[in-house]
Amino acid sequence: AQKITQTQPGMFVQEKEAVTLDCTYDTSDQSYGLFWYKQPSSGEMIFLIYQGSYDEQNATEGRYSLNFQKARKSANLVISASQLGDSAMYFCAMRGKDQGGKLIFGQGTELSVKP
Amino acid sequence: EAGVAQSPRYKIIEKRQSVAFWCNPISGHATLYWYQQILGQGPKLLIQFQNNGVVDDSQLPKDRFSAERLKGVDSTLKIQPAKLEDSAVYLCASSRDVDTEAFFGQGTRLTVV
Numbered sequence: 001a002q003k004i005t006q007t008q009p010g011m012f013v014q015e016k017e018a019v020t021l022d023c024t025y026d027t028s029d030q031s032y033g034l035f036w037y038k039q040p041s042s043g044e045m046i047f048l049i050y051q052g053s054y055d056e057q058n059a060t061e062g063r064y065s066l067n068f069q070k071a072r073k074s075a076n077l078v079i080s081a082s083q084l085g086d087s088a089m090y091f092c093a094m095r096g097k098d099q100g101g102k103l104i105f106g107q108g109t110e111l112s113v114k115p
Numbered sequence: 116e117a118g119v120a121q122s123p124r125y126k127i128i129e130k131r132q133s134v135a136f137w138c139n140p141i142s143g144h145a146t147l148y149w150y151q152q153i154l155g156q157g158p159k160l161l162i163q164f165q166n167n168g169v170v171d172d173s174q175l176p177k178d179r180f181s182a183e184r185l186k187g188v189d190s191t192l193k194i195q196p197a198k199l200e201d202s203a204v205y206l207c208a209s210s211r212d213v214d215t216e217a218f219f220g221q222g223t224r225l226t227v228v
Contacts, residue, residue, distance in 0.1 A: 101212070103217055
C-alpha cells in the first residue's frame with residue numbers, strides 16, 4: 001500500500017525567507033515518482049516539481065527545490081525567497097509505477113506568507 | 116496546448132438526486148483520474164483510467180458512483196443518488212503516461228442540500 005504523510009497542517013513564513021514543507025511516504029514499489037502541487041484559494045491544482053525515485057540529484061524548479069532522502073522516505077519541498085503569492089495549500093503526492101501509475105496525495109500543508 | 120476542461124464549475128442538488136460531471140483531458144493523454152476533495156482534505160482518488168480501461172477504482176463507492184471514459188478521451192462521473200456527504204470538489208486530471216506529471220482541471224464544486 002502507498003501512503004503520503006504531511007505532518008504540518010499550517011506553516012507561517014516571513015516574506016523573502018525560505019521555508020521547508022515536510023513530506024514522508026511509504027511504498028513497496030521499487031520505482032516511483034514524487035510530486036508537489038500548489039492549490040491557491042481559487043482551487044486549481046498547480047504542478048510545481050517532480051522527483052523520480054532513481055534520480056540521483058534533487059529536483060529544482062526556479063525557487064522550488066525538493067530535498068529527497070530516499071533512505072528516510074522523505075521528499076520535503078523547499079521554497080526560497082518566499083513571496084506573498086506563495087500563500088496556498090501545498091500537497092505532496094506519489095505515483096507508484098509498479099501499480100499502474102496510481103497517484104495519491106497527502107493531507108496538505110497550508111502556507112501563509114507574512115509581509 | 117489546451118488544459119483539462121471540466122464542467123460544470125458549480126452544481127447544487129438535493130439529496131437523492133442524480134448528477135453528472137464531464138471531463139475533457141489534454142489531447143494525447145492516456146491516463147485520466149477522478150478525485151474527490153472534501154473541504155480541508157487532500158484529494159482522494161476515486162478512479163483511474165488508462166485509455167478507456169479502468170486501472171484502479173478501489174475507492175469508488177460503486178453503489179452510487181459510476182464513471183466511464185468514452186473512446187479513451189472524454190470521461191463522465193455520475194452520482195446517483197447523491198448524499199449530503201458527497202458535497203466536495205470533484206477534480207479531473209490527466210497525464211501523458213504514468214511517468215509524467217498530471218495536470219488538473221479547475222474542478223466541479225458540488226453542494227448537496
